[in-house]
Amino acid sequence: DQQVKQNSPSLSVQEGRISILNCDYTNSMFDYFLWYKKYPAEGPTFLISISSIKDKNEDGRFTVFLNKSAKHLSLHIVPSQPGDSAVYFCAASVVWGNTPLVFGKGTRLSVIA
Amino acid sequence: NAGVMQNPRHLVRRRGQEARLRCSPMKGHSHVYWYRQLPEEGLKFMVYLQKENIIDESGMPKERFSAEFPKEGPSILRIQQVVRGDSAAYFCASSPYKGDSGANVLTFGAGSRLTVL
Numbered sequence: 001d002q003q004v005k006q007n008s009p010s011l012s013v014q015e016g017r018i019s020i021l022n023c024d025y026t027n028s029m030f031d032y033f034l035w036y037k038k039y040p041a042e043g044p045t046f047l048i049s050i051s052s053i054k055d056k057n058e059d060g061r062f063t064v065f066l067n068k069s070a071k072h073l074s075l076h077i078v079p080s081q082p083g084d085s086a087v088y089f090c091a092a093s094v095v096w097g098n099t100p101l102v103f104g105k106g107t108r109l110s111v112i113a
Numbered sequence: 114n115a116g117v118m119q120n121p122r123h124l125v126r127r128r129g130q131e132a133r134l135r136c137s138p139m140k141g142h143s144h145v146y147w148y149r150q151l152p153e154e155g156l157k158f159m160v161y162l163q164k165e166n167i168i169d170e171s172g173m174p175k176e177r178f179s180a181e182f183p184k185e186g187p188s189i190l191r192i193q194q195v196v197r198g199d200s201a202a203y204f205c206a207s208s209p210y211k212g213d214s215g216a217n218v219l220t221f222g223a224g225s226r227l228t229v230l
Contacts, residue, residue, distance in 0.1 A: 041224075049217065100161050100169060105154060
């Protein structure tokens, strides 16, 4: 029972263009959403988050959009850089703080120079 | 300013042996989470612990797996009588107390890669 779904296993984007990574969820109780980035042989690192009271959160080149009615969120990276090539995980939680996160399977982003 | 420290980074065991994975949380963090990543899969939650307490073990297999976070020392994930299907990357994460900022963000270690021959 996959509560957080990332339906695109991989994505290739040219350097300088926009990367859009998508995530859908089924549990309507989720109120907090996070994106993590993972390089090979390393642990995931936190990128950006959003709570359900917002529909957009921006941090530099990274923007997360949340559509609660559609149970959908997306991560936009503009402009994409070769160093952004990694696996991106979407994660969600019902409550804020001290709770396990539910992760999607990840999307492998390749930014081509 | 060490982050979450996991060891060993790589562990090879034969079927039937025991595997012990250790995790020291970030300084000031009192909550530890263990996740498992099977090949080509996402991160699956296993167990969530505070010092001396298991808070949520809903993702832990019922047999052969156990976890602890003693008052002193690192958190330990123990797998008894390992089988080939246990081969995976095991990640530990930590978070500060709920009242502290950033409590919703889990900080991950680099992982321990278990290979069962």
